[in-house]
Amino acid sequence: MSSSIATAKSIAENLVVLPQMTEMGHEQIVFCNDNSTGLKSIIGIHNTTLGPALGGTRVWAYTSEVEALRDVLRLSRGMTYKSAISGINLGGGKAVIIADPKTKKGEAFWRRYGKFVNSLGGKYITAEDVGTSPGDMVHIAMETKHVAGKPAYLGGTGDPSPVTAYGVFLGIKASVKELTGSDDLSGKTVSVQGVGHVGQYLVEHLCKAGAEVTICDINENNIKLVCDKNKVNVVAPEDIYKVNSLIYAPCALGATVNDHTLEILNCAIIAGAANNQLEDEVKHGNYLLEKGIIYAPDFLINAGGVINCYTEVIGVNRDMAVGLTENIYAKTLEIFKTSKEQNITTQKAAMLLAEQRIEQVAKIKAVL
Ligand code: NAD
Numbered sequence: 001m002s003s004s005i006a007t008a009k010s011i012a013e014n015l016v017v018l019p020q021m022t023e024m025g026h027e028q029i030v031f032c033n034d035n036s037t038g039l040k041s042i043i044g045i046h047n048t049t050l051g052p053a054l055g056g057t058r059v060w061a062y063t064s065e066v067e068a069l070r071d072v073l074r075l076s077r078g079m080t081y082k083s084a085i086s087g088i089n090l091g092g093g094k095a096v097i098i099a100d101p102k103t104k105k106g107e108a109f110w111r112r113y114g115k116f117v118n119s120l121g122g123k124y125i126t127a128e129d130v131g132t133s134p135g136d137m138v139h140i141a142m143e144t145k146h147v148a149g150k151p152a153y154l155g156g157t158g159d160p161s162p163v164t165a166y167g168v169f170l171g172i173k174a175s176v177k178e179l180t181g182s183d184d185l186s187g188k189t190v191s192v193q194g195v196g197h198v199g200q201y202l203v204e205h206l207c208k209a210g211a212e213v214t215i216c217d218i219n220e221n222n223i224k225l226v227c228d229k230n231k232v233n234v235v236a237p238e239d240i241y242k243v244n245s246l247i248y249a250p251c252a253l254g255a256t257v258n259d260h261t262l263e264i265l266n267c268a269i270i271a272g273a274a275n276n277q278l279e280d281e282v283k284h285g286n287y288l289l290e291k292g293i294i295y296a297p298d299f300l301i302n303a304g305g306v307i308n309c310y311t312e313v314i315g316v317n318r319d320m321a322v323g324l325t326e327n328i329y330a331k332t333l334e335i336f337k338t339s340k341e342q343n344i345t346t347q348k349a350a351m352l353l354a355e356q357r358i359e360q361v362a363k364i365k366a367v368l
Contacts, residue, residue, distance in 0.1 A: 042068055046093060054090045085300050097113070114140035164201075169202055191214045191216075215233070281345075
């Protein structure tokens with residue numbers, strides 16, 4: 001078979017949607033197209049047992065439809081686990097828009113997208129993600145009420161990053177307690193990869209707690225913002241894995257815990273904000289378990305953002321979001337305990353806890 005035929009065959013196989021939905025357990029995938037605005041989007045609804053599927057809309061210059069589909073399938077499933085383990089009544093969903101995030105989209109584009117979201121009748125609630133801003137949510141809100149992360153003047157809770165960062169900070173404290181018996185961070189070394197929205201707030205918490213923080217970012221402005229406010233060490237992005245820190249906190253990209261980085265990383269704890277940190281959940285999760293490196297599951301400790309959106313959806317204030325986010329500390333310790341007792345990875349232990357809640361709630365929903 002020539003390589004071009006083989007590539008075409010592999011693309012065709014990956015575009016077969018229903019078998020992938022069956023394997024991953026998705027309820028609905030919606031393809032949206034609008035020729036006048038150029039909008040091309042895929043909305044993924046994974047599971048609505050606990051409530052409407054909430055998850056942000058990611059704008060990304062995907063190189064193919066296959067890549068976009070894979071991302072929305074994976075991300076929407078992740079949201080099901082994140083909301084379930086956080087004890088909130090939301091299902092898992094996510095949307096992707098195939099477009100360059102750097103190009104301005106405009107009112108018509110976002111309103112057309114809002115109409116697609118609205119056509120789902122509240123089964124999917126959108127919010128911000130990579131490539132979208134509170135301003136985009138304002139335009140979406142002109143066409144649908146099923147949008148969270150709106151600015152305060154529209155009754156929204158705005159940027160969820162401070163709440164996310166607080167949850168990650170608590171996840172780090174719980175991890176240190178697991179390692180040392182105390183959650184005192186003074187003098188503990190932390191490498192923070194990426195000081196964007198979440199990373200900047202996280203660094204503030206860590207510095208206030210007396211940790212010695214090393215940061216990196218590909219964006220010099222963000223480095224400057226952090227250095228102006230905090231006393232931190234700065235390294236080049238490619239050197240972050242080589243820093244000899246107790247804690248590695250990935251707050252930029254997913255899949256940074258992989259074959260390559262695990263050869264270089266010299267840390268006792270991995271706990272950060274990025275989604276899907278383990279490139280291969282099973283392989284790299286098992287590696288960390290065998291080596292005794294403590295891994296705080298990402299979807300557990302970075303749930304502050306979705307918790308914040310939940311409070312907006314049910315119409316209560318941010319105090320409740322902070323209160324619910326505080327549960328992350330105890331839940332992280334519980335996951336470590338289960339992982340040890342059952343000799344399973346912390347990722348697996350967290351997934352089991354989330355699945356248990358969905359199963360139990362599904363049963364009580366069946367009765368009046
Ligand atoms: P952001 O885009 O504001 O910040 C990411 C930062 O990482 C940017 O400053 C960027 O320049 C930097 N970066 C990108 N590639 C890098 C690299 N190779 N090395 C070093 N730095 C790099 O995003 P954010 O909102 O702060 O989110 C950070 C991570 O946390 C993302 O993975 C996101 O999906 C996840 N997350 C965010 C929230 C939230 O509330 N914002 C909630 C849950 C999960």
